[in-house]
Amino acid sequence: MQPAPKYLENRARTAIGRAEPSRPLKCILADGLLTPGIRLFDYGCGRGDDLRHLSMLGFEASGWDPVHRPDHEHRSAPVVTIGYVVNVIENPAERQEALRRAWALAEQVLVVSARLTLEAKALRERTDYEDGCLTSRGTFQKFFEQQELRQWIDRTLEANAVPAAPGVFYVFRDEQARTHFLASRYRRRLAAPRLTKSAELFARHEAVLAPLMEFVGERGRLPQDDELANTAELAQVFGSIRKAFRVVLYATDEADWEAVREERGRDLSIYLALSRFEGRPPFGKLPLALQRDVKAFFGNYKQACTEADTLLYSLGQPGTVEEACQNSAVGKLTPTALYIHESALPILSPVLRLYEGCARGYLGRVDGANIIKMHRGEPKISYLNYPDFDNDPHPPLAESLTVHLQTFRVKTRSFGASSNRPILHRKELFISADHPLHAKFSRLTRIEESKGLFDDTSRIGLEEGWNETLAQKGVYLKGHRLLSARG
Ligand SMILES: C[S@@+](CC[C@H](N)C(=O)[O-])C[C@H]1O[C@@H](n2cnc3c(N)ncnc32)[C@H](O)[C@@H]1O
Incomplete structure (x- = not known):
């Protein structure tokens, strides 16, 4: 179906220039859906900025857009994207048609993205129109709820979409690929155990043993013969995979492999x-x-x-999350929540990983979120973005996204424009003890405590109170060093 030319013309205005990859493209790259040699086709590519990013990264990518690239051909590809297209189409039948056409081109996975209702509040002027609204620029926008978008994709394609991020879904062609992804x-991404003893046999055959160690580190079990490329070589040198792994165990700590x-x-x-x-x-x-x-x-x-x-x-069960929060080996516990840095997610207890997993299963990855707040009083998870967590000694909160796990309502808040944002203290509490920055953060906390900077906890949570406290104590921060303002 061909859309009316007037709408097409206006829809074209929705294509913005992108200085960085779009959210769906970031997901695709982070989730490893594109590997060298895997092509991408962008259906409704707008000005083609994602295609430029991909070509800079060395990937083969092409795209079509009814306005900006009408002469480019539709090509099937392992990965096909249809990014922020369906939300600009005001005719529901045409909206579905666009999705189906993109799906027909996807050999392995279709990546669908659309704008969510929680982004709608950024629009000041808008008039209701059909099932969406018209913006002040005369363009149509249909804002979806996360679940609504998923159900619409599933119904239209008779598929089972997987949330990759808020407003971004993967539709896998093959059910096994979907399960594999989930x-x-x-x-967890854990490194394989390190060498402890020098073992002559191990040292001589380290290169042959490396793929075996990588496999066991990745899956936690011995491979079957068809799961390693060099099984024959291992069998020739050591007799069998099992015997080869015994050599690895001798040179490393067996308890680490058990873990x-x-x-x-x-x-x-x-x-x-x-x-x-x-x-x-x-x-x-x-x-x-x-x-x-x-x-x-x-x-x-x-x-x-x-x-x-x-x-x-x-x-x-009542009390399970509460108990897990109280007993957590990592994280900052406050009366209302347990906060952890994303790097510590893998070391959370299974209950808390499952608690956070419920939110992730619904939303996918939340762009920029580096601190996760697990609420204690009600089933809610918040994803918080504290830019420059590593380098800023007391990073301010830029934005938050909260999902309620019973109602599945999603709320966002932006603190960008505020001059008095919430800030973090005692950053070492959010990360694991073996995080490379743990010692640096702890050192600063000890010094700040010794100077009495945390004495009045009611004042230091927001930027203004914290800056006043520093000034009153005659100190200032340079990176993670606390210096005297009085010379
Ligand atoms: C918001 S832009 C998104 C562009 C690009 N995918 C991106 O994420 O930057 C929406 C695009 O959808 C295109 N479009 C409108 N109707 C379409 C249709 N029926 N099929 C495919 N693309 C369409 C418009 O030309 C416009 O470039």
């Missing part, structure tokens, strides 16, 4: 627990590697699902 989302194994088992439990919300796949539909993980960690799928359900059930 399971890997809850897999990796336990953690991978927990990752799998968390994935299986969360998969309950959208219909857990039957065992035979899991990717082969995941089927093997299940057997290695739980013996069978029934046992794996029982353990996952026990974990999920415990989350709904």
